[in-house]
Amino acid sequence: MSDAQVSPLFPAGSGDIRLISTDGTIFYVHRLILRLASPFFETMFEIGSEGTPQSNHLPLRVEADAKTLTCLLHYLYPTPCRPRITDLGQLTATLRTAKRYEMEGVIEQLRSVLTERYLEEDELIVPLYIRYPLPVLLIADAFGFISEKRLALRECLEGDLTEHLKTVISSDIPARIMIGLLELRKERLEWFRSKLNAWSPPLVEPCCSQKFLEHRQKIETKVYHCLEFQPFVDELTKGLRCDNQKVTTSSFIKGHLIAVPFDAIVQRWEREWVVLRKSIPKVPPIMA
Ligand SMILES: [Zn+2]
Numbered sequence: 031m032s033d034a035q036v037s038p039l040f041p042a043g044s045g046d047i048r049l050i051s052t053d054g055t056i057f058y059v060h061r062l063i064l065r066l067a068s069p070f071f072e073t074m075f076e077i078g079s080e081g082t083p084q085s086n087h088l089p090l091r092v093e094a095d096a097k098t099l100t101c102l103l104h105y106l107y108p109t110p111c112r113p114r115i116t117d118l119g120q121l122t123a124t125l126r127t128a129k130r131y132e133m134e135g136v137i138e139q140l141r142s143v144l145t146e147r148y149l150e151e152d153e154l155i156v157p158l159y160i161r162y163p164l165p166v167l168l169i170a171d172a173f174g175f176i177s178e179k180r181l182a183l184r185e186c187l188e189g190d191l192t193e194h195l196k197t198v199i200s201s202d203i204p205a206r207i208m209i210g211l212l213e214l215r216k217e218r219l220e221w222f223r224s225k226l227n228a229w230s231p232p233l234v235e236p237c238c239s240q241k242f243l244e245h246r247q248k249i250e251t252k253v254y255h256c257l258e259f260q261p262f263v264d265e266l267t268k269g270l271r272c273d274n275q276k277v278t279t280s281s282f283i284k285g286h287l288i289a290v291p292f293d294a295i296v297q298r299w300e301r302e303w304v305v306l307r308k309s310i311p312k313v314p315p316i317m318a
Pocket residue numbers: 235236237238239241272273274286
């Protein structure tokens with residue numbers, strides 16, 4: 031015990047009980063704080079409290095490293111300024127420890143870290159669930175945070191899925207999560223398909239329909255990956271020409287011009303899209 035480090039934030043003299051982290055740092059904390067925050071510690075102290083003062087005992091081992099335990103204690107103590115958690119790995123480790131020791135109050139506070147936006151210098155920092163939707167979805171799933179799960183899920187329905195996957199630190203994503211996610215992304219893709227189905231340009235020559243089909247295929251592939259409205263519209267409304275060489279009508283225009291959807295149609299789709307992307311999806315049964 032002689033080589034044990036003492037946490038500078040919870041030094042000797044600041045509490046009536048010693049905790050030790052898995053990596054050997056000692057924390058002096060208040061038994062009362064632990065008791066109030068955790069039925070686990072309450073029970074433990076009730077059973078072992080009578081008689082000798084704790085200082086004669088070995089420090090109480092907590093299943094967390096010093097960094098995680100420091101973070102946990104920051105949330106446990108009613109201190110005015112606690113360091114902001116920006117690292118999802120740290121957040122997960124702290125949540126896990128809080129759960130292990132039945133610290134519901136700490137869990138609730140840590141939970142809010144996922145959705146809070148804050149000002150840093152002059153910049154408004156976007157919530158974690160928007161910055162890292164898939165990792166947040168996995169955390170919310172693991173700890174049963176339903177509303178955070180739905181919010182993160184909404185963000186996972188946009189953007190390239192492989193890019194989302196890259197943000198996940200641990201490689202194991204539960205199959206039911208992936209299946210649910212793919213289901214919802216497929217629904218989203220169907221929406222785009224329905225717009226494509228609704229639009230068919232008036233085609234003058236048979237050669238143009240082949241050209242248009244190829245173009246449509248290209249749009250579908252693009253949308254399949256990004257599931258975003260703007261690239262979809264950009265692709266659909268950019269002038270398309272069928273460059274069949276057997277053009278006879280106006281010899282000075284090479285190929286046939288294929289019509290694009292009217293602005294009014296695109297605007298109607300966009301209004302629909304805004305409603306769709308704003309709506310917060312229900313968690314599919316398989317993902318629950
Ligand atoms: Zn043509």
